[in-house]
Amino acid sequence: MIRHLLAALILLGSLAAAPAADEGALKPFERGSWQQLLRAHAGHPTLVHFWGVTCGPCKVELPQLGQFMKDHPQIDVVTISADLVPNLPDATRSMLDRAGLASAENWIFGDGFAERLRYEIDPAWQGDIPRTMLVARDGTITTIEGSAEIADLSKWSDAQAATIR
Amino acid sequence: MGHRNPLVRTALAAIMLVVLPSLTAAQMSHQHASEAACEETDLHCATKVTPAFAPDGTLWLAWMAGGHISVASSKDQGATLSTPVQVTRERLNLDWGPDARPKLAIDAKGDIALAFSIFRDRAFNGQVLTTRSSDGGRSFDPPKPITASNESQRFETIGFDPSGAVFAAWLDKRNRVPAQQRGEKYDGAALFVATSKDGGRSYSDAKLVADNTCECCRLALAFDGAGRPVVVFRNIFEGGVRDHAIVTFSDLATPGEVHRVSRDDWQIAACPHHGPSLSISPAGTYHVTWYTNGKARKGLFYAQSRDGGKTFSDPLPIGQANRSPSRPQIAAGPQGLVMVWKEFDGQKTTVNLMMSRDDGATWSKPAPIADTADSSDHPLLVSDRRHTYLSWMTKADGYHFQAIGSEP
Numbered sequence: 246m247i248r249h250l251l252a253a254l255i256l257l258g259s260l261a262a263a264p265a266a267d268e269g270a271l272k273p274f275e276r277g278s279w280q281q282l283l284r285a286h287a288g289h290p291t292l293v294h295f296w297g298v299t300c301g302p303c304k305v306e307l308p309q310l311g312q313f314m315k316d317h318p319q320i321d322v323v324t325i326s327a328d329l330v331p332n333l334p335d336a337t338r339s340m341l342d343r344a345g346l347a348s349a350e351n352w353i354f355g356d357g358f359a360e361r362l363r364y365e366i367d368p369a370w371q372g373d374i375p376r377t378m379l380v381a382r383d384g385t386i387t388t389i390e391g392s393a394e395i396a397d398l399s400k401w402s403d404a405q406a407a408t409i410r
Numbered sequence: 411m412g413h414r415n416p417l418v419r420t421a422l423a424a425i426m427l428v429v430l431p432s433l434t435a436a437q438m439s440h441q442h443a444s445e446a447a448c449e450e451t452d453l454h455c456a457t458k459v460t461p462a463f464a465p466d467g468t469l470w471l472a473w474m475a476g477g478h479i480s481v482a483s484s485k486d487q488g489a490t491l492s493t494p495v496q497v498t499r500e501r502l503n504l505d506w507g508p509d510a511r512p513k514l515a516i517d518a519k520g521d522i523a524l525a526f527s528i529f530r531d532r533a534f535n536g537q538v539l540t541t542r543s544s545d546g547g548r549s550f551d552p553p554k555p556i557t558a559s560n561e562s563q564r565f566e567t568i569g570f571d572p573s574g575a576v577f578a579a580w581l582d583k584r585n586r587v588p589a590q591q592r593g594e595k596y597d598g599a600a601l602f603v604a605t606s607k608d609g610g611r612s613y614s615d616a617k618l619v620a621d622n623t624c625e626c627c628r629l630a631l632a633f634d635g636a637g638r639p640v641v642v643f644r645n646i647f648e649g650g651v652r653d654h655a656i657v658t659f660s661d662l663a664t665p666g667e668v669h670r671v672s673r674d675d676w677q678i679a680a681c682p683h684h685g686p687s688l689s690i691s692p693a694g695t696y697h698v699t700w701y702t703n704g705k706a707r708k709g710l711f712y713a714q715s716r717d718g719g720k721t722f723s724d725p726l727p728i729g730q731a732n733r734s735p736s737r738p739q740i741a742a743g744p745q746g747l748v749m750v751w752k753e754f755d756g757q758k759t760t761v762n763l764m765m766s767r768d769d770g771a772t773w774s775k776p777a778p779i780a781d782t783a784d785s786s787d788h789p790l791l792v793s794d795r796r797h798t799y800l801s802w803m804t805k806a807d808g809y810h811f812q813a814i815g816s817e818p
Contacts (some may be wrong), residue, residue, distance in 0.1 A: 250690075254543045275813075280710065293632065297624075297681075298534055299507055299534040299681075300528070300680070300681045301625050301626070301681065302680055303681075304677045329445055329506060334614040336532065341578075351775065356445070357445040357784070357785050357805065358592075358784050358785045358805075359445075359756050359785065360444075360734075360759065360785065361756070361757070364734065364754060364756050365756075367710075368732070368734055368756070369734065371682070371683075371684055371701065371703070371734065371736055372508060372682075372683050372684070373678065373680045373681060373683060373684070373703070374680060374681055374683075375679075375680055376414055376680070390678050390680060390703065391677075391678035391679040391680035392679040
């Protein structure tokens with residue numbers, strides 16, 4: 246009996262661990278996630294891209310960002326699907342896969358109160374997407390509204406590389 | 411559970427500890443992760459509610475809940491509602507974009523024209539569907555596409571003109587394909603219109619008004635004193651500048667010149683999801699409110715035109731800039747001009763009100779009239795012969811419908 250229970254516990258443990266190991270799993274972006282994200286990447290130049298599956302300009306930019314990630318392995322690339330919820334994890338994942346962003350750190354808004362999530366990120370942000378936030382090694386944040394020019398991202402990335410002593 | 415062995419009990423408790431918190435978290439996040447309070451088709455589960463008064467003073471509501479569009483009416487200014495009637499036959503992938511909502515208009519006979527958008531495919535191409543009721547809202551025809559085109563359409567708006575014809579406007583991407591085939595870049599969408607002379611049973615061929623409009627913001631529609639439609643829309647001006655434009659029609663099918671409402675200089679390749687509002691007062695003044703994040707100005711603004719939309723007054727900023735003001739609505743009602751918008755302080759959303767009794771020359775001090783601590787629809791305004799009312803759907807506190815007093 247005890248052995249069975251222990252086996253059950255081990256099984257539960259492995260089940261619980263399974264989603265984390267699944268590449269491409271979307272992390273639910275909830276209250277507090279923004280600060281958690283900043284803490285996790287502190288000291289690393291990080292590109293955070295906000296987008297959504299129904300946003301026309303986002304569809305054009307996403308594959309360019311996939312290429313950017315490939316070309317700049319020293320930059321942490323994070324995407325956050327900021328569409329209203331209930332949103333569509335399957336469509337989100339499939340667009341990220343096609344854009345070459347499956348291995349990025351991918352989040353999806355997981356709280357129905359999108360205004361509050363946006364407020365935690367930037368109180369002035371009214372929800373327009375795409376939007377890119379470049380978080381420098383020293384924590385300085387540069388916000389790019391709308392589609393980013395990949396040349397600008399590369400310039401920022403090069404400047405970040407130059408700050409390594 | 412009857413297990414005497416303490417180790418078994420401990421193990422069971424451990425399982426409970428492992429399983430229960432994750433279950434609770436999943437259940438909470440399920441509730442949390444929706445803008446809707448519930449998944450059924452009832453009004454209190456709705457994410458978007460649109461009000462409209464019929465000429466006979468009946469209030470009609472159309473709402474989006476549980477994948478369906480439903481309507482109900484009220485003879486007592488929203489105090490009690492009739493049994494809801496489901497407009498949609500099957501659960502649909504309704505357009506849930508921030509600026510999408512069902513639209514309805516009621517004519518003098520009590521016939522109802524209704525329009526809404528769905529996502530038609532997995533690429534989120536939209537389709538505008540229309541239906542009508544010719545039995546006073548007891549039943550609706552099966553919804554059908556407003557146009558034969560299969561290119562994406564969204565953000566429809568409809569209204570009855572004084573002769574009883576339905577005027578419909580929407581954003582349509584059909585002109586992208588031929589432009590791309592010619593090797594040309596095509597930004598945004600296009601403003602198209604159609605009319606129905608049979609109360610919304612059938613619509614005329616779609617007619618192009620303007621190419622290269624913003625593709626993701628709602629349109630604002632009003633009729634001037636002569637019954638001519640006026641549409642305000644977020645345009646894409648030279649250099650990708652998404653500022654607002656206005657067009658007055660000389661008749662239902664003939665658009666006039668497109669004028670610019672304001673030079674905000676918002677150059678952005680993005681979906682602002684934040685469209686304008688328009689109302690025309692009995693004096694014939696056009697009153698427009700909008701959101702911008704341009705180089706020239708940022709935030710919510712109001713301007714008026716006394717020459718039929720050719721020129722506008724200097725934009726007046728609305729709301730507290732540090733409270734993220736959003737979703738401005740304006741209505742010229744029986745007691746003057748009423749303006750509402752949302753503000754957010756990080757926890758609570760407030761609907762704020764300003765009024766003007768001199769056709770927009772001066773405004774009362776902003777005052778909060780409603781609030782909620784969870785997600786909410788845009789605050790909307792609707793007028794009958796006596797009052798202007800706030801219509802506001804909230805997740806936590808349900809649906810509000812309240813008369814706006816003569817003094818805020």
